[in-house]
Amino acid sequence: MHAINLPSKRPTSPHPILNLGFRIFFSAGALFAIVTMLLWSFVFTGHTDIDVQALNPLYWHGHEMIYGYALAIVAGFLLTAVQTWTGVKMPHGYKLLGIFVCWLLARMGWAAFGLGMTVGGSSASLLYIAAGFDMLFVGLMAFTIFRAVLQVKQYKQMGILSKLALLTLGNGLCYWGIVSGDMSLTRIGIYLGFYLIIGLVLTIGRRVVPFFIERGLSAGTTEDIKLRNSKAQDIASLLFFLAFFIVDLFYPNKYLLTITALGVAVVNIVRLKGWYHRRIWRKPLLWSLYIAFAGMCISFVLYALQPWLGYNHSIAMHGLAIAGIGMMTVAMMARVSLGHTGLSIHEPPKTVNAMFFLMVAVFISRVLIPLVDMSQYLLWIMIAQGAWMACFVLFCISYLPLLSRERADGLFG
Template identity: 80%
Template sequence: MHSINLPSKPATSPHPIFNLSFRIFFSAAGLFAIVTMLLWAFVFTGHTDIDAQVLNPLYWHGHEMVYGYALAVIAGFLLTAVKTWTGVMMPHGYKLLGIFSCWLLARLSWMAVGLGMTIAGSSLSWLYIGAVFDLLFIGWMAFVIFRAVLQVKQYKQMGILAKLALLTLGNGLCYWGIINADMTMTKIGIYLGFYLIIGLVLTIGRRVVPFFIERGLSVVNSQGDQEDVILRNSKTQDIASLLFFLAFFIVDLFYPNKYLLTITALGVALVNLIRLIGWYHRGIWQKPLLWSLYIAFLGMCLSFVLYALQPWLGYAHSIAMHGLAIAGVGMMTVAMMTRVSLGHTGRSIHQPSKMVNVMYGLMVLVFISRVLLPLVDIDHYLLWIMVAQGAWIACFVLFCISYLPMLARPRPDGLFG
């Protein structure tokens, strides 16, 4: 038992949105998801002056989805969850504003590149600025998490810290590749970051999905007594999922071999499908905050199957990759943000806005339009991409309308958080 030194006076911040990290980072992620997808639609159709000699537009999009949007959600979740896990107060108020400002300044730099803006005739200067603030953001976040974990000696959290360290490395490789005109290095940096985030989703999802389902369901037996829901999980599944995913990650990124890719991708899919069977309860379909998490995990499993089949059926590798991104990053983060925001602002997780069903439905449409429809109708590929972009933007517009007022207001119970 470790004693935690409580602060001598109550925590304060200049505005409720800086009380805890989930408030500012979830708000920013929602707005950024709209802005960056709108800008990508213009970049994709050639309506901006982005300098392709400095940065491949596809890598611009990939970097900002991984190190911009996804890392904002991860920062909001981790800097809030670590407070719960360790009991140590995490940055709030002006310190939180400092961490957030680093993220924001890096994003503005990348937007300037996407818009074709230059400094002294070159857009590369914007990327130098972005590199400084991006690495400051990740480094600062990792430091405060490490300090909290070390303070209470929760060494089991070191795996998450290792992933954050590798994310810092991946982002550094992106910038190194861009500055040295090495597209291969840039690609490695983006994919390294992407697969590390999927690894984080698998790690955190293994903890929180069954936790949320168990606490989100109320089962009344024939005698009228409430019974607890206990979901199955196992250490063997955890180890198998980690090993298969690590092997898949290495094969797909560094050692392309269709036999190994198929075996490892099917291994990840099978282990996590077994997990899903153990987590299943028919009551989830009555709770949108639960079935959204379940569908996100199922979409990840389907995407790993697409990776396994891709070398043999010949469709584009990007289809499987986008499936994993939409399910594992898009759907999972929307599901997590909508649930976490309710609980941590003192609102009932059993009474979410009816709008969440529409939001989740739109994210499912993104998956169908960007991943499944191109498999059967490649002739209308551009149309399906535009539908997916529109559904993504609509999903986050609804998120911002429904959740930003909640995230910017004090808790109804008057507590700090």
């Protein structure tokens, strides 16, 4: 007798926003980007009671932008993309909610610390509580992705998985530095997380940016768009970036920093040249990705020149963060959210141009203008903060309704 394979039961969740990881984490990440930047503006100007003896406020900001905002978007992307890559079902419903609640409780602990609240007479206790939920969040996310990849033996994904393991280590170093009172450990943990996220952006971006451009420009035409890429560029980018990351974090030698940073910039400028097509400027979901990569290249050039021109290292670092994390994540979320809710990627909300222009304004105000005018530095930072929040307000207005309702095509996801 032949076995009859009955169709599997359709997955269910208590609310559409819990159907797949991108929905809840993109929504919460966008809201968090507004809240945490607003709170940072108060911390930065000394209008909160944050305990500076327990944690340097700059590290508070850095940790929450990397392990709070950026890692939420990475979680949303990977908990969605890994299902496409492997065919293994990712968490949905209450399992997904459990992972998300860990992230949320950790963020609440850090926000309460930033406001100067205390538990048992100590504000640092809030960070100890947050540490447990934060490590649980990263651990659960990494375990879920590891299990899916190993189940189908997609060992080519090991580069991404190793970065997740190192992100767990980096976050642990941040907390160990706080517990032991060693700010240098916390600094290493934050920069380790930052460069690992940038490494993920370079790795994933190398795959999806040319793919999105090819698909976006080929649709509805007879023209078959094929963009140039090469294994040699991939290897060179990886090696130069690894060397740059080690030099900048552990061995600050200006000659090595210049060589490695320029190496990353040149390789990726050549890569961008191979990805260019004049028609990308007609499609905001394409030019935004291209501009994000270009902004990263500019930032690596700024790293290379910084030891010789004497401007603050923070300018180059913020350039890389705004382009590689800010612009890239907004552009990816805007595209992925449409595709995975069954909507046309060729008809994005009318607000997307304004969103992307606002993120470009963040880069100009926070990075480029201070290079030529430091006399109004605080003003440029405040303008950048305002443009950042405005960008995410527009994203929330445009995309949260899409992310919180069923797919347009009736499928689950």
